[in-house]
Amino acid sequence: MWDFSGKTAVVTGAGGGMGGQVAHDLCAGGANVCMIDLKDMPDGYTGFGDRAAYFQGDLTDHSFLENVVAETCTRFGTIDYLVNAAGILLFDKDFGVVDMDFAVWDKVMDVNLKGPARLAQLCIPQMIKNPDSAMVHFSSIGAYRGDSKPQDAYQASKAGLIALSKSIAIQFADKRLRSNIVSPGMIDTPLQSRWDHQQGAREAIAAAVPLKRLGQTEDLSNATLFLLSDLASYITGVDLIVDGGLLALP
Ligand SMILES: NC(=O)c1ccc[n+]([C@@H]2O[C@H](COP(=O)([O-])OP(=O)(O)OC[C@H]3O[C@@H](n4cnc5c(N)ncnc54)[C@H](O)[C@@H]3O)[C@@H](O)[C@H]2O)c1
Known part of the structure; x- marks a missing residue:
């Protein structure tokens, strides 16, 4: 479905659910993919030869x-x-800010x-050498609303990422780098492994979603690959x- 032949992508979270799917689908679409994660390399990349490069390490280590x-x-x-x-x-x-441990x-x-x-700081100088380069950052619908069980650090971090992406978009639009x-x-995904320990959790959450199912990693990979591709060039x-x-619910 996708043709990313000759393109090179850096993907973080590639040992996890959605990042792993994106990395796999980019490889399957012909891209060279540099994968980054704390975890071991997952199965499923052997068919891609040298185009799949896995770097195990910590994003907080500059x-x-x-x-x-x-x-x-x-x-x-x-x-x-x-x-x-x-x-x-x-x-x-x-937790909510009143109970926040600021080390967390x-x-x-x-x-x-x-x-x-x-x-972004390390990749942008390389990316702006190429026409039609693009970034996709994973935020969360939690950035847009409060929660009866607040996770204020997570929600604020994800809202900050939206602001960072918009700022990068404007700073580098004239270089045809999209963000x-x-x-x-x-x-x-594994991030939601808590659902494994609560009987009926998946069914209850799916019932609350207007489209009546949980999201799958492919749903996010499809959206990400679209935004990276030239189909999203504007x-x-x-x-x-x-x-x-x-989020559309009243
Ligand atoms: N699953 C959901 O319901 C959901 C909802 C909204 C947003 N998100 C966001 O989507 C993104 C992908 O989430 P997922 O559900 O696939 O999670 P996941 O836990 O399956 O994958 C996340 C990956 O990030 C890696 N990681 C964490 N800290 C790292 C570090 N310091 N250095 C390197 N790698 C590190 C983990 O090892 C893990 O493999 C995340 O940013 C998450 O916040 C997920």
Whole structure:
């Protein structure tokens, strides 16, 4: 369905649910893909040969990221796309601001907001050498609303990412670098493994979604690959909400 032959993408969170799907689908579409994650490389990349490069490490480690970007440019010559899909949601530690432990706040910001900013800083000088380069950053519908069980560090980090993406979009529009957001709703990934321990959780959440199902990793990968592709060449600075209609509910 997609043809990204000759393009090179950097994808964070590639050991997880949605980042893993995006990395796989970009490889399947012919791209060279530099994958970054704390976790081991998942199965499923053996068929892609040298086009799939996996770097295990921490997004909060600037020198690790410098090495990854340098190594990607050495191997593939350039960087066309950046997908910031890595993120953390510390369910048992991230609360409303009144109860916030600011060490938790700092950790969440470091991964969810400073990590994407660090990679943008390192990738943009490469990306603006190419026409039609693009970034997609993973926010959350949680950036748009309060919650009866607040996770204020997570929500603020994801709102900050929307602002960062819009700012990058305007700063580099004249270089034809586009920057967009995807905001997932309730997506069935390892991040939501808490649903495994609550009987009927998946069914109850699906019933509350207007389209009556949980989101799947493919739903976000399709949206991301569209925003990276030339089909979206006139789209920058937007947030594509992929939530089965949840945010549209009154
Ligand atoms: N699943 C959902 O319902 C949902 C909803 C809204 C937004 N999101 C966002 O979508 C993105 C993808 O989420 P997912 O559901 O696929 O989660 P996931 O947990 O399956 O994948 C996230 C990946 O990020 C990696 N990661 C975390 N911290 C890292 C670090 N410091 N350095 C390197 N890698 C690190 C993890 O190892 C993990 O593999 C995240 O940014 C998440 O906040 C998810």
